[in-house]
Amino acid sequence: METKPSNGSPAKFVDQLVVPGDVILDLSTMAEQTIKLGGGLRQDCDAISVIKAGILRFSKPNKYWVESSQKRYVPCAEDSVLGIVVDCKPDNFLVDIKGPSVAFLPVLAFEGGTRRNIPRFEAGTLIYVRVVKANTGMNPELSCVDVLETLGKKLPFEIAVGLNGRVWVNAGSPSIVIVVGNAIMKSESLTKVQQKIMAEKLLQRVQQE
């Protein structure tokens, strides 16, 4: 029932089912390394323990997370979600993103947004936004700016994004489809500013050809 491996090797647990309470990593044996923890894991002094049941995954060079499926959404930064506007305040829209608390969408967080052209959303409007900040204890913050706009200024393409994780891209030539696809895949872990820079670099390379 209980197996306690003699060394702190995490490889034994990767791709295995882990349940809350399992300790998957002993940090005292890895003094000089940085580890990134994703969802489902928590640091307890020198031990990394599991808080959600699922399969432990590892991606090089140093990221661990627990893969599990849930019905309730937990807001994380850099997630794209569909939200329904619940209320309007002077500085924020209150948006329901089906998480533990209502999220704020600042009135100026739109492409070319200024105090003069604030969009008017009524309660019940469906919007597609990105989560900017999602700290525990605070309401998540959203934004409507994204990288597709930067690409769209120079390249003509059609895109449909589904909540089941599939994205459909269509354009005149295959090279544009590939550029858009690469831009989307690369922007997964970048911040807003980094995404813009990355998109612009890709565009420059395309126009050089």
Added chain:
Amino acid sequence: METDRKDGRTPNQLRPLKCSRNILHRAHGSASWSQGETKVLAAVYGPKAGTKKNEDPEKACIEVIWKPKTGQIGKAEKECEMIMKKTIQSICLLTINPNTTTSVIVQVVNDDGALLPCAINAACAALVDAGIPLKHLAVAICCCVAEEGSVVLDPTNVIEFVFGQQMRGFAYLVFPNSALSALPEGSYLVNGEPLEHGIITSVTHGVMSVDEYLKCVDRGRAACAKLSGFLRNSLQKSQFPSDTSSKAA
């Protein structure tokens, strides 16, 4: 040991266990747990925004609603709700989602002895199904003490006679599950004992001496190690959605 029990089990043997998860489509997490004929269904909703009036807003709040099979809700049900709430509060990480409420609804489908432990096991499986962050899992068991001091596990409602004696007291015990650990053996000890030796909850009825109680705790702990292995296996199967039920005898 003689198998003197009505259903032919030895004093240390548990009834057949069955656990299914994700059975209610609208609940955020759900599980059904049966031990023999006793069956309990648990559903978890949450975390939802806002806490109740007298609860600490710095922590998540847990709410338990117990629904009996027949009859109105009375004091016995409220007592079960309170015991379950305290048990669940000690296994959940309450600081991760402050100012939220998680509701656990327990529906008794059939009562044939050891109802509260069955309900606690079902609630724990439902919490895992809902993805609520937990420190560790909880496994519960019921131990009875006979007239002459022998201990019997997992009784049914029919008054049991072991070696011709009647039960004079029983205890519900809840232990943390046995966890796999990457730590070298002996490093993660609390007061010199591994985590699974702790007790989360203990409810006793009837009369028993201190030695008998400690014997119950030892037997219960050993049986809970098997239960936590069963729970781990049933979670394993549930990762592949085609088969969400598992059985063990």
